[in-house]
Amino acid sequence: MQICEEAKLIETNKLSDGIFEMYIKTRVASLAKPGQFVMVYPKDSATLLPRPISICEVSDGELRLVYRVQGKGTKEFSLYKEGEMVKILGPLGNGFPVEEGKGKRSILIGGGIGVPPILELAKALKGEDVTILAGYRNSDMFLDEDFKKQAPLEVATEDGSVGVKGNVMDVIREKNLKCDVIFACGPMPMLRAIKKYAEENGVTAYISLEERMACGVGACLGCVCKTTHKDSHSHVNNARVCTEGPVFEASEVEI
Amino acid sequence: MQICEEAKLIETNKLSDGIFEMYIKTRVASLAKPGQFVMVYPKDSATLLPRPISICEVSDGELRLVYRVQGKGTKEFSLYKEGEMVKILGPLGNGFPVEEGKGKRSILIGGGIGVPPILELAKALKGEDVTILAGYRNSDMFLDEDFKKQAPLEVATEDGSVGVKGNVMDVIREKNLKCDVIFACGPMPMLRAIKKYAEENGVTAYISLEERMACGVGACLGCVCKTTHKDSHSHVNNARVCTEGPVFEASEVEI
Amino acid sequence: MNTSVKIAGVEFKNPVTTASGTFGSGMEYSQFVDLSRLGAVTTKGVALTPWQGNPTIRVTEVYGGMLNAIGLQNPGIDVFCERDIPFLKKYDTKIIVNVCGKTVEEYVGVVEKLSEQPVDMLEINVSCPNVKEGAIAFGQDAKALENITKEIKKVAKQPVIMKLSPNVTKIADMARAAKAAGADAISLINTITGMKIDINRKTFVLANKTGGMSGPAIKPVAVRMVYECAQAVKIPIIGMGGISCAEDAIEFILAGATMVAVGAANFSNPFATVEVIDGIEEYMKRQNVTDINELIGAVR
Amino acid sequence: MNTSVKIAGVEFKNPVTTASGTFGSGMEYSQFVDLSRLGAVTTKGVALTPWQGNPTIRVTEVYGGMLNAIGLQNPGIDVFCERDIPFLKKYDTKIIVNVCGKTVEEYVGVVEKLSEQPVDMLEINVSCPNVKEGAIAFGQDAKALENITKEIKKVAKQPVIMKLSPNVTKIADMARAAKAAGADAISLINTITGMKIDINRKTFVLANKTGGMSGPAIKPVAVRMVYECAQAVKIPIIGMGGISCAEDAIEFILAGATMVAVGAANFSNPFATVEVIDGIEEYMKRQNVTDINELIGAVR
Ligand SMILES: Cc1cc2nc3c(=O)[nH]c(=O)nc-3n(C[C@H](O)[C@H](O)[C@H](O)COP(=O)(O)OP(=O)(O)OC[C@H]3O[C@@H](n4cnc5c(N)ncnc54)[C@H](O)[C@@H]3O)c2cc1C
Ligand SMILES: Cc1cc2nc3c(=O)[nH]c(=O)nc-3n(C[C@H](O)[C@H](O)[C@H](O)COP(=O)(O)OP(=O)(O)OC[C@H]3O[C@@H](n4cnc5c(N)ncnc54)[C@H](O)[C@@H]3O)c2cc1C
Ligand SMILES: Cc1cc2nc3c(=O)[nH]c(=O)nc-3n(C[C@H](O)[C@H](O)[C@H](O)COP(=O)(O)O)c2cc1C
Ligand SMILES: Cc1cc2nc3c(=O)[nH]c(=O)nc-3n(C[C@H](O)[C@H](O)[C@H](O)COP(=O)(O)O)c2cc1C
Ligand code: FES
Numbered sequence A, B: 001m002q003i004c005e006e007a008k009l010i011e012t013n014k015l016s017d018g019i020f021e022m023y024i025k026t027r028v029a030s031l032a033k034p035g036q037f038v039m040v041y042p043k044d045s046a047t048l049l050p051r052p053i054s055i056c057e058v059s060d061g062e063l064r065l066v067y068r069v070q071g072k073g074t075k076e077f078s079l080y081k082e083g084e085m086v087k088i089l090g091p092l093g094n095g096f097p098v099e100e101g102k103g104k105r106s107i108l109i110g111g112g113i114g115v116p117p118i119l120e121l122a123k124a125l126k127g128e129d130v131t132i133l134a135g136y137r138n139s140d141m142f143l144d145e146d147f148k149k150q151a152p153l154e155v156a157t158e159d160g161s162v163g164v165k166g167n168v169m170d171v172i173r174e175k176n177l178k179c180d181v182i183f184a185c186g187p188m189p190m191l192r193a194i195k196k197y198a199e200e201n202g203v204t205a206y207i208s209l210e211e212r213m214a215c216g217v218g219a220c221l222g223c224v225c226k227t228t229h230k231d232s233h234s235h236v237n238n239a240r241v242c243t244e245g246p247v248f249e250a251s252e253v254e255i
Numbered sequence C, D: 001m002n003t004s005v006k007i008a009g010v011e012f013k014n015p016v017t018t019a020s021g022t023f024g025s026g027m028e029y030s031q032f033v034d035l036s037r038l039g040a041v042t043t044k045g046v047a048l049t050p051w052q053g054n055p056t057i058r059v060t061e062v063y064g065g066m067l068n069a070i071g072l073q074n075p076g077i078d079v080f081c082e083r084d085i086p087f088l089k090k091y092d093t094k095i096i097v098n099v100c101g102k103t104v105e106e107y108v109g110v111v112e113k114l115s116e117q118p119v120d121m122l123e124i125n126v127s128c129p130n131v132k133e134g135a136i137a138f139g140q141d142a143k144a145l146e147n148i149t150k151e152i153k154k155v156a157k158q159p160v161i162m163k164l165s166p167n168v169t170k171i172a173d174m175a176r177a178a179k180a181a182g183a184d185a186i187s188l189i190n191t192i193t194g195m196k197i198d199i200n201r202k203t204f205v206l207a208n209k210t211g212g213m214s215g216p217a218i219k220p221v222a223v224r225m226v227y228e229c230a231q232a233v234k235i236p237i238i239g240m241g242g243i244s245c246a247e248d249a250i251e252f253i254l255a256g257a258t259m260v261a262v263g264a265a266n267f268s269n270p271f272a273t274v275e276v277i278d279g280i281e282e283y284m285k286r287q288n289v290t291d292i293n294e295l296i297g298a299v300r
């Protein structure tokens, strides 16, 4: 089930340079799973398309969304005040297959603004054999404290100011991390590297993809990605990221 | 001189059903004359044209604007909060020829949302032989208390709940008001009646016209009205309401 | 109060349908909208065989609207008949199937396959700006339009709506050509070809370079074209282009549209279709209009 | 950093001018904008004799833009030469005079009168959708466009810019026709014909029924057309349509425009022209571009 409603903004904070969070009270919270996302509708009337934002955390009927100010829409979000009503649609997409992490060694990888959805996943896999691996630009990190409460955290920073200098793959190599399954969200080069690593190491990787979206519900066919199998909608190996994704088994997609 | 600036909203109030006022602190105030107007720029980015609003009162570096919620722009204005910045351009137009009211018997007529500019004019003619005549729909009046402080006020209401039942012309007839000059702002039928009355009674009437505007400064030629004389811009008897007006001698214009 | 309208003998409970390609086959929006409330569901363009569509990026936002270059990805007519038509038949609404193709033969092929299907009308998309062959070429040349319309009319068992492109010098000529060839109705406008450039990456935003523009930004052009067509030909018009509320829909109806379609507005508001239907009824009440047919083309 | 560009031998200090009809002859905006900062001022269309223009309502707002049906009110070429040219000569900017007419002879008459005037370029408006005779008729037919361009080129002493209408099926054909006839440059787009209906009063908002649409809403169409023309012909292009900030202007330049014009944006922001000029320089700094000419048509 999916809900589209005006939801109340309970709290909003700046987490680091250009990174903000909002907590919103919504019926979507009770339905949400890790790796799913919501559409947030900007109010300015020249800005018509909703913005896809991952679910970072769910608790007490509230959703926590963490986002980077990118353009017009996210800029507008960052100016919202507590108490304001925000129109959202969700939960959308398939989410991470949490059960695949049960009883196995997992690495949860977030890179850049792909970090947020990893938190709710880490909570869902709490108690399992999990390592979290987060990649940031520099020491201006976010959500790292939240991660530490869930599982051991390894960090990569581009400038080397914290953790391993480089990217998340450098951490895996340097720390010689081993796993049966990877769950990841982040920039395309990182996802490509993970796909390759998974193939070479016989590991299963679930990666969360980004694509431009208009509807978010599978109607417009705007957000497709190439798949190795026939997609369920058009049978042309073009799965909809918003519906069949955003999480795909890495071996299924051509990225 | 005209100024375009972000001005601070000092105070805003609802005056009656659908009628609001705002006080804004602006350098425009020191330049403004009765009957001139300002352009107020809505913020919503689908609403691109500025809205012409008459100057209702000037004091202490502040402009008082009184407006009716009509469509998108004025609706937006009515939601502004104190302290908000509002972009305005002004003062625009010629304004009422105050000197023509000196030493003569004047009637100042405002009808409907044409009432506001009459206030600053009444203040400018304070001490002269002035009667103010305001036409409202019903007893839900606005600015009437302000008017009484400046000069005797006669009221017409459509439903007869206050003053004379009917329109402002009915008041002139019933009360047998006499004058040398009329200054008026209001709906077109009222202005037409005044033009006719002025012709028949050898009275000079200055009427403030409304027209759809884009630029407000005389550049777009959107806001013209037919004149009996050659207009200064195009020499085709089409004067620009925003520049040569909004106030015209009634005999000069074809309405 | 009567809100039902008739086109070529088909009666619609109200004049509101969905714009092809913005509502899938209704499935995805059926959790937000009771499809039985709609006058009709107009489905995404369907071809003779599955089409891949264009590479991504396929959609982007522009001021007051969006560009899309989906390129008519679709599962082909066979899957469509098996899956989408039975789904829609569960609802008390009419079905308008949007048809695309690269050659006249392909269009005709789809129309033939649909002839035995329980659908109410066919909308022929000769105006998609996002595919290289066919499509818009038929919609930008009156002769080509006339020809394809004739061929389709030969085999069609359901009434045929020709969907016109706004990317033409004289839309009325296209309406006349469609009518002359026997079209039962016309629909317009399809998207207006536009482009967005990413000035930081110095490249086109859309992989296809150009895309079709839709949304509120195009409404004045759409209303004008509906009006011009209504003045030029006496066949029913389905109007669309930027409709996001009842007021917009009424503009089209007053300009001459018998029905209207809600497109990109579904993306900014999943409830848009139903809100348009409700709003039209409220307007009729306010204006004391007892029959919607009185409003059609009332502004001249 | 070089921001100057050249068209037909005329050098402009920067690539920003005003869109005809949105800036008068500069007088009205000269209190907000130092006209000497502008690459050029393009003046409101001027005819052989004074024109009354259309009845009001002449302008109205639409979503993300506006419609206008001024109908080319102007004082005629004689007043213009006496009053407006001397005014503009006081500033260190180039003068582009926009010319309109109802017949080829009228256009030619204006151009002849301007031949002895100290103006830098002529922009021939064959694309105004708001007058019944002439104007857009020349801009919607490649043959007619070619013919009028030739006639004007015969008498023009200054370089000639043909201003194209977007209300055509293939803008590239119009660009080719203009070039074939000897045009020194083309400018586009003029407004797109649109309509707004007042659903409460059940009538057209504009007295002229239709009006020309401008503003941010039309930008994607304008960028696409500039790109198509830049690919089709190798003459300089002045791009316009919805430019309200430097980012918009750069989109046009990357698409192939040598200059850009700021139109309706002046109404929503009297400082728009100067802000565009400043913003272009900032962008060039950010992107390490030393010569603006490197950006022209850089996206292909
Ligand atoms: C499934 C999914 C989950 C996401 N989760 C998050 C998250 O948790 N936190 C976060 O900060 N960002 C997230 N993003 C990216 C986020 O959607 C974009 O940053 C955002 O849409 C940018 O909007 P804007 O108005 O600020 O930028 P603009 O550049 O003004 O946006 C213009 C248009 O492009 C789209 N767009 C621009 N960048 C992207 C992008 N990277 N991905 C998709 N659409 C884009 C916008 O939605 C809009 O339609 C996610 C994207 C997807 C697809
Ligand atoms: C010189 C002048 C002085 C005015 N003074 C006042 C005043 O003091 N108080 C007041 O309440 N109103 C005044 N008006 C009318 C006021 O400008 C309109 O009510 C207002 O522009 C409506 O804007 P909107 O966005 O609410 O309506 P919308 O209908 O959404 O406006 C759409 C477009 O039409 C224009 N428009 C709509 N109605 C009018 C109108 N009656 N006159 C001019 N343009 C219009 C708007 O400016 C806008 O461009 C004045 C008009 C003029 C010309
Ligand atoms: C994402 C998207 C996909 C579309 N696909 C089709 C299509 O398959 N067939 C068609 O005839 N029109 C298609 N269109 C055009 C719409 O049906 C409609 O004509 C256009 O979008 C204008 O209406 P709007 O402004 O309300 O969206 C599509 C439009 C969009 C936005
Ligand atoms: C009020 C107004 C008057 C115009 N008058 C003219 C004109 O006289 N001659 C002309 O060639 N174009 C005229 N135009 C068209 C503009 O020059 C420009 O081509 C168009 O508005 C698109 O640019 P914009 O979106 O930046 O406004 C006019 C536009 C407006 C809005
Ligand atoms: S965003 Fe429309 S199908 Fe995915």
Ligand code: FES
Binding pocket: B212, B213, B214, B215, B216, B217, B218, B219, B220, B221, B222, B223, B224, B240, B241, B242, B243
């Ligand atoms: S509003 Fe532009 S000339 Fe008056």
